[in-house]
Amino acid sequence: MTQDPAQNSTQHLTSHTVTSRDGRIGGTAFDLGAAVTSWTIEGEEFLWLSSLSRYQPGVAIRGGVPICFPWFGPGRTGDASPKHGRARITEWIFDGEEITENSATLRFSLPAGTFEGEYSGLAVRYDVTFGEALELKLTVTNEGSEATSFEEALHTYIRVGDIENIAISGLEGAKYFNKVAGEEGEYQQDGAITFTGPTDRIYAAEGPVEIADSTLERRIKVELEGASNIVVWNPWESGAASMSDVGAGEWRTMVCVEGANVLDSAIHLEPGETHTLTYRLRAL
Numbered sequence: 001m002t003q004d005p006a007q008n009s010t011q012h013l014t015s016h017t018v019t020s021r022d023g024r025i026g027g028t029a030f031d032l033g034a035a036v037t038s039w040t041i042e043g044e045e046f047l048w049l050s051s052l053s054r055y056q057p058g059v060a061i062r063g064g065v066p067i068c069f070p071w072f073g074p075g076r077t078g079d080a081s082p083k084h085g086r087a088r089i090t091e092w093i094f095d096g097e098e099i100t101e102n103s104a105t106l107r108f109s110l111p112a113g114t115f116e117g118e119y120s121g122l123a124v125r126y127d128v129t130f131g132e133a134l135e136l137k138l139t140v141t142n143e144g145s146e147a148t149s150f151e152e153a154l155h156t157y158i159r160v161g162d163i164e165n166i167a168i169s170g171l172e173g174a175k176y177f178n179k180v181a182g183e184e185g186e187y188q189q190d191g192a193i194t195f196t197g198p199t200d201r202i203y204a205a206e207g208p209v210e211i212a213d214s215t216l217e218r219r220i221k222v223e224l225e226g227a228s229n230i231v232v233w234n235p236w237e238s239g240a241a242s243m244s245d246v247g248a249g250e251w252r253t254m255v256c257v258e259g260a261n262v263l264d265s266a267i268h269l270e271p272g273e274t275h276t277l278t279y280r281l282r283a284l
């Protein structure tokens, strides 16, 4: 897929690349979408980022950790726009960094006035800690005078060796909604998840889950707090073919394991209430 090189360059966007004092841990996040795009331990990358991602104001970065907020996909009504909500295409405020011997933290918040109507009272903070684990904390406070509810997801793209050579355990027996066209409906997970075609599932489960990657010979654990759903997605060759910002064959080297609260599990906040969604990724 060819692309205007200017769109594929990060030069117009502000990003923050940090390293722990001992030099072992690295990470990068952009103000656009507060999108984390890299987390490394001794140079080994754990996040997937498309080589054809656009880096343009108002366009979601393809890979890393997009934030879906205040709705997921087309939302509970099925027609909300933009897809996955405005947070991932908004310039967040960078609230500073904190570097320690073995970690680096970046803090962001959404500018006041990002949302209108029912979401206008929501204040959103996002704290990203790159350490032996990648820890992401999305904190939402209802500062308005009306109760409101929202969906959210930390849409993490994890780098894998080959999607056909991974297995995800921890969701055995969990109920899920299958979003793949032609297969829509409620199912129950039988055994570990393996991949043989397009996969797009919303599990009613919090995990934890483990990804066994026999190509890269590593195991990765995802732990969540404050999440009622785990979304597992890979577009496969057929889905990736219609995505202009995914490089040839790169769909094979990613799996999205997302911490989420969507549909019936949307978060309801009374005035003054706060909810935090925490996502932790670690290599075992």
Ligand code: TA6
Binding pocket: 060, 073, 083, 084, 155, 179, 200, 231, 233, 256, 258
């Ligand atoms: O989280 C899975 C999903 O909702 C899929 O249905 C798929 O469309 C994906 O997100 C990516 O969405 P995007 O808008 O980034 O192309």
